[in-house]
Amino acid sequence: MTKTFYITTAIDYVNSRPHVGHAYEKVLADAIARWNRLNKKDVFFLTGVDENAQKNVQAAEKAGIPVKEFIDKNAELFIELCKKLNLSHDDFIRTTAKEHTIVVQRIVKKIIEKGDIYKAKYEGLYCVGCETYYTENELIDGKCPEHNKIPELRKEDAYFFKLSKYKKELQKLIPQYVTPESKAHEVLNRVNGELNDICISRHKANWGIDFPNDKKFKVWVWIDALINYISGLKDKEEVYWPAQLHVVGKGINWFHSVIWPAMLISADYKLPEKLLVHGYLTTEGKKMSKSLGNVIDPLELLNKYHADSVRYSLLRCNVFDDSDFSEDIIIERHNNELANKLGNLVSRVSTLAEKYGIEKTKSNLEIDKTLKEVKEHFNNYELHKVLEVIFHYIDKTNEYIQEKKPWEVHSPQREAPQQSEEAHSKSKSNSRKVLYELSVAIKNATILLSPFIPSTAERIAKTFNFKISLDDLEKPLDVKSKINKSEILFQKI
């Protein structure tokens, strides 16, 4: 039986246009999804948007547009982003969908039946940006650490979830569930301290999902949002749940590593296998934010640059740390690696192979060690390291062509004119063998690069007559089909 691999991104608020951080998380998950498909897993990749958040409502009011209209418009932009990034997602969830509402109510009901939800008075500090309550000591200078804003004081009747009941289970789960380790420690420290029950309802809110059996309340948007990972599977829940991997940014680690598993245990669901917590993209070390005016619009980038250049330069960022990102970085990575290293190699080898042909031989440019390292880094989700390893292999291949100079023997001004006809034809055959080795190396590098730059990989595969599959790594190259000169893959900027 084929192993299933269910992977998700967080769902994004639609209170404004997508920013480049959204694009990063999506291509990160997409590359992991594609890698698992290459490994013949039955992959389901879900992404989408969170439409029930109060901050969406506030943004709509501020814009003077009816909420539904506002949300539809922005959701469209996220859908467009997925398309332009060439994402391979299997579904896109919008949490205002009826099916989602039904699943949320079903799961909350189950938690009520379990006796894990009770009613009480609540007074607390609420950050609308985070859609969550904070305790005094979680704030920095009295402000939300994510938004640097003073939270509102709210007092309301509320339903609470007995999060504290699951402390022991969470302490056991978190070290093996959350990656990287540093992020597991962060939440574990909090869990080891005082773990309070959490308020999971909103009184008199006019947007969101009704609380089961009590329509005066809405379900707190985080409870609603987390459940998207189950509701998004629709009739495939049986096949794909539990998820193998949730990909989220560090700002929402707590919700995914503590609240989500506790809800699942309470509702008798199996737990997801891994939570990958990635860093943020920054500008000169600073968080990108609208107030700082340093936000990068990914849709604009994708109008200007090839999707594979954007994907590649995003995926070169360190997964676990914060990384600087800018248009200059895209241009630099596009020129240095995609155009100069990969593009040039493909262009040179395909031009020579078209002219002189290739001849089968055993390759000196072995992929085994590279493949082993690629697998290791993928297993640790260190995709930036995967790219380093593949480009090291491409560097070696570029050195090989320089060293062997397979064009020389065909040139009329070749040295050693005293060579006999027989020796000369042997040299020609050798050069065709070198071109074969180089073509095989291009095939190998391309297959491994395909999760990162899928459309370019397809173009290279067409030129060199191979399939994008790990089986084709082991297979020799087809020498009967002619290699034709490749068009330029990446025009230098």
Ligand SMILES: [Zn+2]
């Ligand atoms: Zn906040």
